[in-house]
Amino acid sequence: MQAIRKLFAPRDLTQGNPMTGIALFAIPLLLGNLAQQMYNTVDAIVVGGIPVIGDNALGAVGLGGAVLNLILVLFMGISTGATIVVSQYFGAKDKENLSRAVGTTIMLTIISGIFMSVVGVFLSRPLLMLLGTSDEMIDLATNYLVIIMLGMVGNGLYNILSGVMRGLGDSTSPLLYLLIACGLNIGLDLLFVKVFGMTTDGVAWATIIAQAVSAVLCVLRLRNMKETLELNKETLRIDKKITKRVVQLGVPAGLTQMIFALSNILVQALTTSLGNDVVTATTAIMRVDGFAMMPNFTFGIAATTFTGQNVGARRFDRVKQGTKDTLILALGTATVLVIGILVFGKNLMQVFTKTSTIVDMGEKMMRLLAIGYIAFAGTQVLQGVMRGAGETVIPMWISVIVTVVIRMPLAYLWAHLTKSELYPNGDPTCLYGSLLTAWVMGCIISTVFFLIGGWKKKCGWEETDAAKN
DSSP: OHHHHHHHSOOOTTSSOHHHHHHHHHHHHHHHHHHHHHHHHHHHHHHHTSTTTHHHHHHHHHHHHHHHHHHTHHHHHHHHHHHHHHHHHHHTTOHHHHHHHHHHHHHHHHHHHHHHHHHHHHHHHHHHHHTTOOHHHHHHHHHHHHHHHHTHHHHHHHHHHHHHHHHTTOOHHHHHHHHHHHHHHHHHHIIIIIITOOOHHHHHHHHHHHHHHHHHHHHHHHHTOTTTOOOSTTTSSOOHHHHHHHHHHHHHHHHHHHHHHHHHHHHHHHHHHTOHHHHHHHHHHHHHHHHHHHHHHHHHHHHHHHHHHHHHTTOHHHHHHHHHHHHHHHHHHHHHHHHHHHHHHHHHHHTTOOOHHHHHHHHHHHHHHTTHHHHHHHHHHHHHHHHHTTOOHHHHHHHHIIIIIIIHHHHHHHHHHTOOSSOTTOOTHHHHHHHHHHHHHHHHHHHHHHHHTGGGGGGTHHHHHHHHO
16 A cells, blocks of 8 residues: 555655666656557547548548647647746645645646637637638538537646646556546547447547546546645635746747648648548558657657756756766657667558558658657757756747748749649648758757756756856
């Protein structure tokens, strides 16, 4: 019983061996990200297997996801800001402000979730039409997206509160709740689609019901963490000072995600112009990509949490060692995954569709992207450390450069230069060759800014070093 309590207790990353602490924190987080990705993957597998409309339904879910990512940027900003604030208050052992930070985060999430549901329902179809969604996919994609929008509060509460728990060093509870929700999602997918004969609307209802369950579990977990924080009438309200801090840290991160989402929307418009087969292949590739990206995002979050806690405790020596250890873990994991993609790429595509042309196209594109995952691992860790120290503006500008200045222009130029009888609107390779280039450049630029060290001013590191000298 004591071992179980220890497993679910907040993890203090300001003590002990950095690599051991990061690894123990990251393993449940990685498994949780795996379960999170299962939401979208199971949806794709189930709809891809529907007779007659399977490929179109798979493409529709992918198009809906591209629009959803744009609308979710507000949650992403709140989540990043809250994780940094919570981890720093936890590291400083400031229970009062920690409690207010968590309460403020819950209220901000509920308010923004209601707002996004209302806006999202009305904008779903117009945004899909702006993407040039084909007549075969528009109704399927709209049905999926509108229903997903109705579940924004549940979606936001799970994703943001799991981030809060990670800021407290608890990556196990979010994993447990996500596994429960994932199992529920799979069961409901099969029930709604296979038994009731629903299509994209069925997988959408399954998703939002499962997310609502995981959100409730997160709230209950935080209420029971009385030794660490208090959730009551006093703390469950919007604190202006903490809101300002969350917004200051979260807005650059939210803008970063918005830039990514907008660039994906623009690239998605290019994707739809290349034909339905490319849209469907892209959806399948992005599902595999989601699994390949999981360790990168996992170690990025681990770097943010580790840095945030140690900055709060003024343990800058541990931040330096933790950065090295996290890079070793992230790059090693990414390398193993890349080998898996190179060996099993075709088998992975066949999970989603049996159409040979789509499978072959997907395998080719995944092989092209493979090496980029290693570069992206380095980017996530270095930017995660900067964010944990309170520097969220530099990663935002790096994202602007990588996506707006490099990726999008390169994709469209590549498409224009490769137009032919076989590819009237351009070779589909333009989508992934441009992405690979952006990932490599992002890693190089992030490394340069990290080594320059301007981000250290945000957390008082330089002042501490000067005082010692």
